[in-house]
Amino acid sequence: MPSMASGPAGATTEEREVISVSGLSHAYASSGRTLLVLSEVQLQVRAGSYVALTGDSGEGKSTLLALLGGLQRAQGGELVVAGQDLRRLPSQQMARFRSRTIGFVFQHHCLVESLTALENAALAALINGVSRPEAVARARALLAQVGLLERAGHLPGRLSGGERQRVAVARAMVNRPALILADEPTGNLDERNAQRVMDLIEQLRHEYGATLLVVTHDSSLASRAATTLRLKEGRLEAA
Amino acid sequence: MSWGATFRLALSSLLRRPARSGLTVLGVAVGSALLVALGSIASVAESRAVEHFGKGLPVGAIKVADDAPASWQLQTDDFQLAGHKDLNQDAIRQIRRLPNVRAVVPIQAAPVLVVPPSGDSFGATMAGTDLGLGADSPVSVLAGRLPAAASLTEVAVTQSYLDHTHPGRPPGAAVGEAIQVAEPRVEAPGSEVPFRPRWFRAKVVGVVSQDVAGADLLVPLQQTTAAREWELSGAAAPPGLRGEGSIRSPYSALIVIADSIDTMHGVRVGIDQIGFATSAPEHVLAAVLRYLHVVDIVLVGIGAIAVLLAGLNIANALLTAVRERRREIGVLKAIGARDRDVVRWFLLEATLLGFLGGVAGTLAGLLLAQALALKVSEYLTQQGIPIEALRLQDLPYAVVLLGVGGSWLLALLAAAVPALRAAKMPASEAMAEL
Ligand SMILES: Nc1ncnc2c1ncn2[C@@H]1O[C@H](COP(=O)(O)OP(=O)(O)OP(=O)(O)O)[C@@H](O)[C@H]1O
Ligand SMILES: [Mg+2]
Numbered sequence: 148m149p150s151m152a153s154g155p156a157g158a159t160t161e162e163r164e165v166i167s168v169s170g171l172s173h174a175y176a177s178s179g180r181t182l183l184v185l186s187e188v189q190l191q192v193r194a195g196s197y198v199a200l201t202g203d204s205g206e207g208k209s210t211l212l213a214l215l216g217g218l219q220r221a222q223g224g225e226l227v228v229a230g231q232d233l234r235r236l237p238s239q240q241m242a243r244f245r246s247r248t249i250g251f252v253f254q255h256h257c258l259v260e261s262l263t264a265l266e267n268a269a270l271a272a273l274i275n276g277v278s279r280p281e282a283v284a285r286a287r288a289l290l291a292q293v294g295l296l297e298r299a300g301h302l303p304g305r306l307s308g309g310e311r312q313r314v315a316v317a318r319a320m321v322n323r324p325a326l327i328l329a330d331e332p333t334g335n336l337d338e339r340n341a342q343r344v345m346d347l348i349e350q351l352r353h354e355y356g357a358t359l360l361v362v363t364h365d366s367s368l369a370s371r372a373a374t375t376l377r378l379k380e381g382r383l384e385a386a
Numbered sequence: 387m388s389w390g391a392t393f394r395l396a397l398s399s400l401l402r403r404p405a406r407s408g409l410t411v412l413g414v415a416v417g418s419a420l421l422v423a424l425g426s427i428a429s430v431a432e433s434r435a436v437e438h439f440g441k442g443l444p445v446g447a448i449k450v451a452d453d454a455p456a457s458w459q460l461q462t463d464d465f466q467l468a469g470h471k472d473l474n475q476d477a478i479r480q481i482r483r484l485p486n487v488r489a490v491v492p493i494q495a496a497p498v499l500v501v502p503p504s505g506d507s508f509g510a511t512m513a514g515t516d517l518g519l520g521a522d523s524p525v526s527v528l529a530g531r532l533p534a535a536a537s538l539t540e541v542a543v544t545q546s547y548l549d550h551t552h553p554g555r556p557p558g559a560a561v562g563e564a565i566q567v568a569e570p571r572v573e574a575p576g577s578e579v580p581f582r583p584r585w586f587r588a589k590v591v592g593v594v595s596q597d598v599a600g601a602d603l604l605v606p607l608q609q610t611t612a613a614r615e616w617e618l619s620g621a622a623a624p625p626g627l628r629g630e631g632s633i634r635s636p637y638s639a640l641i642v643i644a645d646s647i648d649t650m651h652g653v654r655v656g657i658d659q660i661g662f663a664t665s666a667p668e669h670v671l672a673a674v675l676r677y678l679h680v681v682d683i684v685l686v687g688i689g690a691i692a693v694l695l696a697g698l699n700i701a702n703a704l705l706t707a708v709r710e711r712r713r714e715i716g717v718l719k720a721i722g723a724r725d726r727d728v729v730r731w732f733l734l735e736a737t738l739l740g741f742l743g744g745v746a747g748t749l750a751g752l753l754l755a756q757a758l759a760l761k762v763s764e765y766l767t768q769q770g771i772p773i774e775a776l777r778l779q780d781l782p783y784a785v786v787l788l789g790v791g792g793s794w795l796l797a798l799l800a801a802a803v804p805a806l807r808a809a810k811m812p813a814s815e816a817m818a819e820l
Contacts, residue, residue, distance in 0.1 A: 209817050218720055218813040239724060245813070246722020253817055257717045261398035271721040273391045318721070330817060 165326055165358045166192035166215060170224035172381075173210055184210050186381035188224070192358060194325070197349070199369040200362045201386055202378035208362045209330055211378065215360070216249045216328045217241045229325050246275045250319030250357070252348065254331035257315055258303040264310075265290060265299035268318045275322045282321070289317035293347050309340030313347060320351050327352055329361040333368065345371065387727040396734035399707070407739065410703045414743020414793050415750060417696035421689030422751025422789040427758060428682040429785060435674050436647060439667040446488070446644035447524055448654050448666040450481070452635040455663040460655060465665045473637040477660065481642055484656040486649035491516055491524050494610035495601060495638040496617070499568040499583065502551045510547065512567065513601030513638075514610025524641040525604060530561040530592030533606055541565070542592040542604040550602070557593035564589055567603070569613040571620035584616045647671065693792065697800040700739055704732055704804035708811075715808050716815025725809040732805035733798060740797025741790070748789030 168190040174183045184207035192198055202208050213219040214226060217233055226233045229248045236244060251257075258267045265286050272282035290296045293313040295306075303311055312332060319327060329348060333341035345368055352359045361372065369375045369386070377386040400407040436445050449465075452473040456466035473492075482490050494514040501507040517523070518535040525532070525542075533540035543560055552559045568583035586609075594604055640662075644653040647668075654664050708715070715728055 213814045213817060216720070218716075218816065242719070242722050242724045245720060251720050251816070253717075253720075255713070255819070257713065257720075257816055259395070259714050259717065261402040262395065266394070266398075270391065270395075270718075274387045274718075274722045274727070279388075279390070 163194050164191050165194040165229050166190055166360070167227040168215075168225065171211075171214065171221055171226055172223040173207070173214060173219075173221060183381060185214075188381070188383050190376075190383055192360065194358055195356055196374065197352070197359045197372045198361070199372035199375045200360060200378060201364065201366070201369050201375060204364075206378045207381065208378050212328050212330050212360070212362055215326075216251060217245050246271070247322060248325050250322070250324035250327040252312070252315050252319050252327070252329040252332040254334040258311055258318075260303050263300050263302055264295060264306065264314045267303070267314055268321055271318050272321045277322075285321050286317065289320055289351075290314070292351065293317045309336050309344065312336060312340075312344050316344060316347050316351065320355065320357075323355050324357055327357050327359045327361075329359070331362055331364065333363070333365070341365070341368070387723055387730070389730075392727060392730045393734055395731055396738060399711075399731075400735055400738055403707075406703055406706075410700055410739050411743040411746070413696040413699040414693075414740055414797065415747035417689070417693035418744050418747030418789045418793045419751035419754060420692040420747075421686065421792070422748045422785055423754040423758070424685035424689045425785040425788065426752065426755040428678070428685045430755075430759065431681070432675065432678050435678060436671065439671045439674065444524060444643055446646055446650045446653075448642045448644065448650060448657065448664050450640035450642055450657055451663040451665070452638055453663045454661055455658050459658055459663055463665060463667050463669045465663045467663050470635070471661060472635045473640060473662065475636065477662065478637070478640065480660050481640065481657055481662075484653055484660075486645045486653055487642060487656075488645050489519065489643040491519060491641040491643070492607070492637045493639040493641065494607060494614065494636075496569060496610050496613040498603070498613070499570065500547070500550075500602065501566040501568070503563050503565070504551065506551075508550050510550075510602035511600055512541075512569075512603040512605055512610060512613065514605050514607040514613075515641075517604075517606050524643065525594045528593045528595050529557040530590070532594070533591055533604070536606055536608050538586065538606075538609055538612070539588050540591045540605075541567075541588045541609075542594050543590050544594055544602055544604065546600075547602040548593065560590050560593055562590065569616050571616050573620060582620075584613070693796060696743065696793070697796040700736060700797050701800040701804060703739075704736060704801050705807070707735070708732070708804050708808045711808075712811060712815050713818065715811045716813055716818065719811070719813035720816040728809045728811070729805045732801050732808050736797040736801030736805075737794060740794040740800075743797075744790040744793030747793065748786055751789060752786070 171188040173185040174181045214221045268286035269282040333344050363369050375386040376383050451465050453467040454469050454471045456468040459466040496512045498512045500510045517532050568585050570581045570583050644650040657664050
């Protein structure tokens with residue numbers, strides 16, 4: 148049964164929707180068999196909302212997030228994010244879309260190991276074409292906000308898991324994205340650090356007016372969102 | 387992504403694995419050092435061979451005798467004489483007009499009696515030539531200097547003089563000696579004495595490397611001209627006294643210098659057609675250069691194989707890096723890097739490896755070549771064959787360029803497959819489980 152998030156989909160609200168998905172299907176071919184992960188998924192998310200996505204392991208949460216963020220190509224259905232039709236976007240523009248519109252936070256440490264915390268955060272802005280001084284200024288400001296300014300010159304290998312994740316949050320925000328996609332951002336952290344990272348994500352989202360879609364197994368984290376959706380047997384339903 | 391940002395990424399990625407990067411650079415350095423060392427030794431050997439077979443004469447020098455050539459003259463390097471023929475101003479003029487002739491140096495030989503400081507006189511040949519030729523001069527100085535251009539009191543001596551007066555001593559030993567020289571004139575039959583000498587005193591100012599027309603003494607042309615006038619004022623010489631330098635010919639020999647080794651044969655053909663016997667090391671040189679060319683190919687081949695191995699090593703190191711950085715590549719793409727940014731990242735990394743290795747290797751290769759050449763020249767000098775050590779300015783720039791540019795190019799080639807593989811990595815790798 149198709150599920151609507153953040154109110155009913157209608158012609159009048161369409162422009163305010165940052166995610167508009169209908170009939171989205173996705174299958175993986177593995178060892179000669181096709182594995183249908185998403186089938187006929189419907190999803191409308193209004194700009195500025197906060198949505199949590201839960202579901203059992205292997206249900207396709209990460210797959211959905213990758214499709215929404217332009218990391219993978221959808222195989223069937225309609226997929227419009229921030230006004231861009233991702234099924235028809237050429238790959239060059241897809242890269243630009245990821246850079247300008249999306250802020251990713253992944254579960255596993257996802258920093259470039261050879262660059263310092265500051266360089267990691269600034270890199271996303273540099274890729275987006277921001278000048279070096281401006282990129283560094285933005286990165287410093289964000290590192291200050293996540294409480295890591297004094298660690299700016301450290302390589303990721305010398306930061307704790309929680310600190311690395313806070314750097315990742317700073318990097319996700321450096322281009323002021325319209326949509327933050329977080330895939331179990333606290334999955335590897337203890338409870339205290341998990342709280343702190345989520346607090347930061349929420350605070351920055353609020354500050355920048357971004358939409359937040361967070362995948363989590365943790366029901367207490369899910370309960371912080373205004374809307375919680377559940378992925379089950381390839382379909383979305385209200386939790 | 388700007389070049390600057392990509393460069394920092396490439397550099398920091400290399401520094402993150404210092405041992406692997408260092409070993410890869412070392413591999414490139416060893417390869418290019420070998421290539422450069424072997425390449426420079428091969429090319430210097432070639433120019434040394436040309437010098438050696440020129441017997442101290444400049445490259446492209448041809449000796450011309452005052453004789454007509456035999457019909458098979460051009461098939462050999464040595465003189466093939468077919469009867470005396472005067473070498474006069476007219477002949478010189480004709481030879482000067484031949485294409486590719488850089489200089490024509492006339493030589494006059496005269497038989498003399500030399501009295502060195504020891505008093506043990508001996509019969510010798512004195513050669514006069516134009517000593518004001520500078521770079522085109524067919525003689526090279528081993529010690530001291532050449533006599534002043536028109537001096538009648540200065541002489542230079544050759545190895546055969548040293549063999550008579552200072553056997554086994556270094557060339558410098560003869561410089562500064564005062565000698566006496568007698569030019570004999572044959573007196574008319576029935577005179578009190580059969581010969582009358584014309585004496586002059588001279589100072590040995592230098593030692594020259596080769597025997598110009600088989601001479602013991604080298605003097606300005608004015609000296610031999612005076613000697614000839616003295617001789618010609620006498621009666622006809624009895625046969626056997628004067629050896630090859632005939633008194634009848636205004637010049638006893640010429641040294642003709644062609645533009646290059648390649649034009650030497652053509653000039654020799656021209657002189658043959660004018661009608662003089664010639665001698666030049668063209669056949670032996672061609673044979674030696676052919677051998678050296680084979681040696682070149684083998685040496686450069688060995689160097690190239692070493693560089694090739696270094697290239698494979700780069701490819702291997704970068705493929706490992708791509709495998710290691712799957713997630714990082716995915717993350718970069720997730721935050722907006724394009725395929726070409728990723729390609730650039732790996733190509734810049736390869737450039738750093740190749741360029742650093744190439745520069746270090748080329749420097750090491752030059753030092754190695756020089757050290758080897760020094761050892762060889764030390765050994766040869768001990769064996770009584772004085773040969774100059776390798777000079778850096780002799781080195782062909784092509785070899786240096788090949789060392790640095792070749793390593794770099796090779797690194798880029800080696801990086802092609804890893805870079806494309808990295809670029810094809812899907813962005814979703816960023817989300818992959820560990
Ligand atoms: N590249 C792939 N090739 C083949 N199968 C894949 C691929 N990626 C994911 N899958 C499969 O698709 C299904 C959904 O995977 P996905 O990672 O989206 O699940 P998930 O809900 O995020 O699970 P988890 O909670 O464990 O992270 C799984 O069965 C997984 O094995
Ligand atoms: Mg997942």
